[in-house]
Amino acid sequence: MRRLVLTSLLLAIVVIGLGAYTRLTHAGLGCPDWPTCYGLIDVPETSIQIAAAEQAFPERHVEPAKAWNEMIHRYFAGSLGLLIAVIAFVSIKLRFSKSSKVRYPIFLPLCILGIVTFQAALGMWTVTLKLMPIVVMGHLLGGFTTLCLLFLLYLRINARRINTQGEKLAESQLKKYSSYALIGITILTAQIALGGWTSSNYAAMSCVELPICQGDWLSDLSFEQSFDLIPPNQESYEFGHLAHNERVTIHVSHRFGAIITGAFLAWLAITIFLKAKTPSIKNTATILLSLLVIQISLGVSNIWFSLPLKVAVAHNLVAAGLMLSLIALTYKLRQNSEESLYE
Known part of the structure; x- marks a missing residue:
């Protein structure tokens, strides 16, 4: 459980960095649709794919570099969401396991799962509402909130191990x-x-x-x-x-x-x-x-x-x-x- 949370914590930091990179390279609308990119799970790059994409989305010129920035961010964010779902599932399993001697937190993992789900919705609205400032700012704060709650969960899970080392905190x-x-x-x-x-x-x-x-x-x-x-x-x-x-x-x-x-x-x-x-x-x-x-x-x-x-x-x-x-x-x-x- 500790390794799961630590991995998700590190991944959340990467996602925040990628989100900043996407925003600062003006790639937030690199893909005009969500969750696909011009209807694809990757990015249109061949001349045939680009022609089809621009025909389907005539309002947006295809820029593969910006589209990749956006999609890479989505891949990592999606992976983080799946990992958090696993953490929530494992937390429930451990909490109600009769063989477990430790009462693992359950409310916090479920809260993080709810926030990351809403964060996915904000990611969608960032595209569909064409970078409306309140949505973009909310998406940023949602990412920070996810990171902070994962860190708090890590501190709580790690607390007993620290205490057994005899360090008075x-x-x-x-x-x-x-x-x-x-x-x-x-x-x-x-x-x-x-x-x-x-x-x-x-x-x-x-x-x-x-x-x-x-x-x-x-x-x-x-x-x-x-x-x-x-x-x-x-x-x-x-x-x-x-x-x-x-x-x-x-x-x-x-x-x-x-x-x-x-x-x-x-x-x-x-x-x-x-x-x-x-x-x-x-x-x-x-x-x-x-x-x-x-x-x-x-x-x-x-x-x-x-x-x-x-x-x-x-x-x-x-x-x-x-x-x-x-x-x-x-x-x-x-x-x-x-x-x-x-x-």
């Missing part, structure tokens, strides 16, 4: 900081959502100067339509539908969110590192702070070097790493090594 004087860590998760979630909104509205390069936006950016700020969740009907939302000032507003909001998130997480990581006595908690705080420094550097690099693909994908993956390290820190602060974690 909770310190009474640090338990009060678990509430601050939960606040940190909330703040980071909001910042990731802002990042998804920035990306789905193609606002990443609306500000091209540092540390502030170019020109008289304050007069460009317009919050009236910048965060409308239901946009006006468009034939397609590819490459964005908002005006420049609205994209600037979204970008600036993401920058201010980064300042708030960075300051809070830095304070949390440094404070816990200085107060903790347990090596496990110190190490987790160090990882959190290190990832935070890397993430800020990647964010600055995105602006400084005009959104290079590798840096932008890494920005998504490090955000996932930040969230996982924060979840691990919160878990350890709240954990009592004397309690059973399988209830």
Whole structure:
């Protein structure tokens, strides 16, 4: 069970990276239908296949490279969904097995299965609704949610093995900081959502100067339509539908969110590192702070070097790493090594 969850956890990270790569290469509509691609289970590449595809979908010119980006993402996401279904089945089997001496979690695997099912629906709507920003952002958050719950499941399954090694993971004087860590998760979630909104509205390069936006950016700020969740009907939302000032507003909001998130997480990581006595908690705080420094550097690099693909994908993956390290820190602060974690 532990190996199953660990494999799905690693696969979820790959899926998030592939999703970012698909979005950043503008391949979200590389296939105009779902779950097939121009009616095929792979990508039309021969002249006969391309001619037939363009006849069936005259509104979309076939671009094999973009179509492969989209389909590879679908293959990996589908594999992850199947693996999660296996985890849910095994969890039920182990939970109700008379020979099992351990009460394995059952609610969490079923919850993950439900989320990944809804995530598949969001993937379909991303195509059928032509990259509507709220759907694209929801798809991003769904991927992060799946990853985080898989990680939480791994922590719970792994907890007893850790406890039997005799390592005390909770310190009474640090338990009060678990509430601050939960606040940190909330703040980071909001910042990731802002990042998804920035990306789905193609606002990443609306500000091209540092540390502030170019020109008289304050007069460009317009919050009236910048965060409308239901946009006006468009034939397609590819490459964005908002005006420049609205994209600037979204970008600036993401920058201010980064300042708030960075300051809070830095304070949390440094404070816990200085107060903790347990090596496990110190190490987790160090990882959190290190990832935070890397993430800020990647964010600055995105602006400084005009959104290079590798840096932008890494920005998504490090955000996932930040969230996982924060979840691990919160878990350890709240954990009592004397309690059973399988209830």
